[in-house]
Amino acid sequence: MKRWLPLLLIISLLVPALLVGCTSGDQEAAPGTNGEEADEKKIDFPTKPVEITVLFGAGGGQDLIVRKLAEIGEEKLGQPFVVVNRTGAGGAVGYTYVKDQKPDGYNIVASSNSISTAYHKGNMDFDYRTFRGIAMVVKEPVSIAVKADAPWKTLDELFAYAKEHPGEIKIGNSGVGSFTHLTGVAVSKFYGADVVHVPFGKGLAVSALLGEKIDASVQLAAEVMNQVEAGTVRLLAVTGDKRIEAAPDVPTLKEYGYDGNLTLYRSFHAPKDTPDEVIAILEEVFKYAVESEEFAEFAKELGVQVSFMGAEELDEFVAKDDADTARLMELIGLKK
Amino acid sequence: MVLDYLLAGMNLVTDVQVLALIVLGVTVGIMFGSMPGLTYSMGIILMLPLTFQLESLPAVALLLGVYIGGMTGGSVSAILLGIPGTPSAAATVLDGFQLTKRGDAAKALGTAVFSSILAGLLSLVVLVLVAPQIARIAIKFGPAEIFALVVFGFSTICGVSAGNLLKGLISGVIGLLVMTIGLDPVMGVPRYTFGMSRLMSGVDLLAAMIGMFAIPQIIANFTASDKEVYVVDQKVSASFPSWSEIRRMLPLMIRCALIGIGIGSIPGSGGPIAAFLGYDQAKRKQGAGGADKPSLEGVAGPEAANNGVTGGALIPLLTLGIPGDPATAILLGALVIHGLRPGPLLFKEYGDFVYGVFVAIFLINLATLLIQFFGIRLFVKILGVQRYYLYPTILVLCVVGAFAVNNNFFDVYVMFFAGVMGYLLQKYGFPTTPVILALVLGPTIEDGFRRALILSSGDLLVFVESPVSIIFLSLTVLVLAKFYLSSGGSRQPGARQPKA
Numbered sequence: 001m002k003r004w005l006p007l008l009l010i011i012s013l014l015v016p017a018l019l020v021g022c023t024s025g026d027q028e029a030a031p032g033t034n035g036e037e038a039d040e041k042k043i044d045f046p047t048k049p050v051e052i053t054v055l056f057g058a059g060g061g062q063d064l065i066v067r068k069l070a071e072i073g074e075e076k077l078g079q080p081f082v083v084v085n086r087t088g089a090g091g092a093v094g095y096t097y098v099k100d101q102k103p104d105g106y107n108i109v110a111s112s113n114s115i116s117t118a119y120h121k122g123n124m125d126f127d128y129r130t131f132r133g134i135a136m137v138v139k140e141p142v143s144i145a146v147k148a149d150a151p152w153k154t155l156d157e158l159f160a161y162a163k164e165h166p167g168e169i170k171i172g173n174s175g176v177g178s179f180t181h182l183t184g185v186a187v188s189k190f191y192g193a194d195v196v197h198v199p200f201g202k203g204l205a206v207s208a209l210l211g212e213k214i215d216a217s218v219q220l221a222a223e224v225m226n227q228v229e230a231g232t233v234r235l236l237a238v239t240g241d242k243r244i245e246a247a248p249d250v251p252t253l254k255e256y257g258y259d260g261n262l263t264l265y266r267s268f269h270a271p272k273d274t275p276d277e278v279i280a281i282l283e284e285v286f287k288y289a290v291e292s293e294e295f296a297e298f299a300k301e302l303g304v305q306v307s308f309m310g311a312e313e314l315d316e317f318v319a320k321d322d323a324d325t326a327r328l329m330e331l332i333g334l335k336k
Numbered sequence: 337m338v339l340d341y342l343l344a345g346m347n348l349v350t351d352v353q354v355l356a357l358i359v360l361g362v363t364v365g366i367m368f369g370s371m372p373g374l375t376y377s378m379g380i381i382l383m384l385p386l387t388f389q390l391e392s393l394p395a396v397a398l399l400l401g402v403y404i405g406g407m408t409g410g411s412v413s414a415i416l417l418g419i420p421g422t423p424s425a426a427a428t429v430l431d432g433f434q435l436t437k438r439g440d441a442a443k444a445l446g447t448a449v450f451s452s453i454l455a456g457l458l459s460l461v462v463l464v465l466v467a468p469q470i471a472r473i474a475i476k477f478g479p480a481e482i483f484a485l486v487v488f489g490f491s492t493i494c495g496v497s498a499g500n501l502l503k504g505l506i507s508g509v510i511g512l513l514v515m516t517i518g519l520d521p522v523m524g525v526p527r528y529t530f531g532m533s534r535l536m537s538g539v540d541l542l543a544a545m546i547g548m549f550a551i552p553q554i555i556a557n558f559t560a561s562d563k564e565v566y567v568v569d570q571k572v573s574a575s576f577p578s579w580s581e582i583r584r585m586l587p588l589m590i591r592c593a594l595i596g597i598g599i600g601s602i603p604g605s606g607g608p609i610a611a612f613l614g615y616d617q618a619k620r621k622q623g624a625g626g627a628d629k630p631s632l633e634g635v636a637g638p639e640a641a642n643n644g645v646t647g648g649a650l651i652p653l654l655t656l657g658i659p660g661d662p663a664t665a666i667l668l669g670a671l672v673i674h675g676l677r678p679g680p681l682l683f684k685e686y687g688d689f690v691y692g693v694f695v696a697i698f699l700i701n702l703a704t705l706l707i708q709f710f711g712i713r714l715f716v717k718i719l720g721v722q723r724y725y726l727y728p729t730i731l732v733l734c735v736v737g738a739f740a741v742n743n744n745f746f747d748v749y750v751m752f753f754a755g756v757m758g759y760l761l762q763k764y765g766f767p768t769t770p771v772i773l774a775l776v777l778g779p780t781i782e783d784g785f786r787r788a789l790i791l792s793s794g795d796l797l798v799f800v801e802s803p804v805s806i807i808f809l810s811l812t813v814l815v816l817a818k819f820y821l822s823s824g825g826s827r828q829p830g831a832r833q834p835k836a
Binding site: 097121175176196201204211227232301302334 | 384476477524526533536603652656662665668674675681783787790793
């Protein structure tokens with residue numbers, strides 16, 4: 001017994017390692033095993049788990065939405081979805097990984113506007129055309145907020161002050177070239193005001209706003225709603241076509257006269273040579289998941305808008321969005 | 337009022353399912369935390385999908401169990417193998433591993449558990465009593481204040497340089513240089529990427545840390561003859577610290593726990609810095625001394641500090657809805673999907689839930705204490721494993737761990753590269769702890785520095801504008817002056833070479 005104890009210990013050490021290794025190891029092996037894809041013509045899809053690459057960290061908005069959809073969609077798919085976070089370089093790491101996989105539908109990416117921002121920033125040398133759309137799942141409005149005791153009651157007031165005091169107003173966003181940064185710049189250009197855009201890490205802009213280090217924050221609406229409800233932060237505007245359910249008194253940017261969309265979208269994409277039949281199957285699965293009641297409830301908790309869009313429409317949408325993003329990034333001087 | 341909530345909270349928690357989940361969470365946490373290469377963050381991510389099916393309180397109890405269990409478990413491999421299970425345990429290696437080499441492993445582990453739990457419970461008390469007040473102070477920490485705090489954190493290089501400050505500083509600069517690789521965090525400009533897209537996301541801290549601590553040991557154990565290797569053939573009995581030792585260390589533990597709570601509550605400052613400051617406290621006040629005279633204080637300090645962080649990080653999370661570190665960020669996600677939006681209203685609207693969490697944290701700490709104390713008897717057995725079994729196993733774990741960080745094989749190369757670098761550094765007498773310190777603090781200090789300058793439109797005076805930054809900066813100056821004076825007086829010819 002004594003003799004075996006060390007070995008037992010080692011084995012017990014290795015078990016969790018395998019657990020971690022396997023969740024990833026399986027799929028790592030998957031692209032290499034080409035044998036089973038030989039009879040692809042018949043479209044026997046899927047015969048093994050489908051891996052979804054998430055570009056951002058576990059527990060973040062993107063990650064939670066994908067995991068939920070994967071959970072609901074699995075049943076319909078008949079095979080498990082495996083969610084893997086491949087983070088880094090504003091999404092470029094994950095996009096690069098998926099791009100290099102076999103275009104057989106077993107590797108797809110949970111995408112967003114980051115496909116455009118990462119490309120135009122110069123983080124990767126390929127753009128949205130490397131992928132084809134499967135389905136859009138949600139849209140997230142961006143919010144512009146000030147502290148509850150700030151003197152500005154409307155966006156017009158804030159920027160009127162900013163115009164009188166150039167370089168004085170500081171607006172926090174979640175990082176240079178992030179979607180919130182683009183939104184902040186678009187709005188300040190719209191008013192023609194000279195403000196300082198301060199890049200923060202994810203979520204930290206809210207903390208800086210409460211700590212009075214900045215005058216306003218541009219954040220996803222979902223990220224500030226708890227402060228709004230508590231009365232510590234005042235929303236001045238949200239992006240998107242219509243006002244948000246959680247704050248019906250807050251006007252949209254359109255109502256302020258800004259002509260543009262500026263809404264974050266989240267979608268699934270596959271490498272561009274993925275066969276139509278496979279895309280259709282996945283599209284069907286995500287349509288089922290996105291339109292389920294379970295997801296509707298989930299989205300409400302998260303504060304995001306359920307917004308399904310099919311593959312074809314999505315491709316057009318992304319092309320247009322990419323052009324818009326390019327223009328904005330040109331304005332900031334970030335375009336490479 | 338509070339009592340009502342507390343009773344309601346207790347009701348929620350004292351449920352077989354919740355208790356079982358707490359035990360599960362703590363066990364998973366300790367396993368992930370104690371294994372070199374695997375971290376509690378991975379454990380939390382692994383458990384996350386499971387929580388979708390649970391009610392909100394059981395879900396949070398499970399995740400918190402992994403978090404707290406993992407934070408405590410991180411000390412195990414740090415002490416036994418000299419490889420920290422988590423970045424927060426890097427400071428524990430310094431004295432802890434030396435104690436193991438002397439055959440005091442069980443005592444070091446016992447001290448680590450005791451101080452961890454003490455700090456965990458203390459942080460809970462603070463969380464319950466004064467969370468909103470602390471949160472109000474914590475958000476006053478803007479970029480300039482965080483910069484000053486991190487500068488102060490860097491002053492601990494003096495303490496971990498094993499007697500040779502110059503070499504320690506060189507190591508620190510190497511770490512800082514490595515951390516500049518990749519897209520710069522503020523403007524997104526690629527630095528030292530040599531056109532490789534892999535390098536854009538920079539060097540992964542965890543992969544580098546695993547390599548830097550583990551690989552040199554593996555190499556040393558493979559290249560050394562049987563005689564040269566420290567052989568732990570003395571019976572490693574589970575001898576826990578005595579009461580008098582605990583009493584002696586109590587003030588230190590409390591002080592370090594408070595440091596941990598404070599730093600944990602500042603969003604964006606990170607936990608490892610607390611552990612290093614804790615080690616510094618131990619060393620300065622009680623004379624812990626790395627290779628030459630390791631002491632239990634050198635274990636108690638950092639362990640109390642990093643477990644203080646667990647409660648501290650929950651302060652901004654629960655009161656403001658702002659996560660203080662990556663683990664609490666995942667926790668925030670879990671709360672949100674259960675329809676609980678942490679923030680100012682959470683206490684008001686879900687008082688019983690919040691107090692349920694408090695009771696759960698208390699039970700989690702108890703569970704950690706029990707499991708870990710019984711675990712020690714098992715853990716120390718690892719020292720009995722022949723090294724030709726043990727070290728290949730560790731190597732496998734390191735490769736798996738480095739891969740699992742981002743599911744990216746590139747990180748495995750990074751791990752090996754960092755390992756070889758670490759081996760060479762140690763061989764030539766450069767301490768590797770400052771490298772790790774710089775890897776951990778480098779991004780934070782750069783973020784703070786540059787963000788502060790953006791806020792001030794380039795005016796450097798921003799760093800001495802608030803009392804908080806002035807205090808930290810002058811503390812730094814004080815530490816440096818004191819170190820210079822004391823080492824200047826007693827400098828031996830041929831500074832001490834740290835042993836690997």
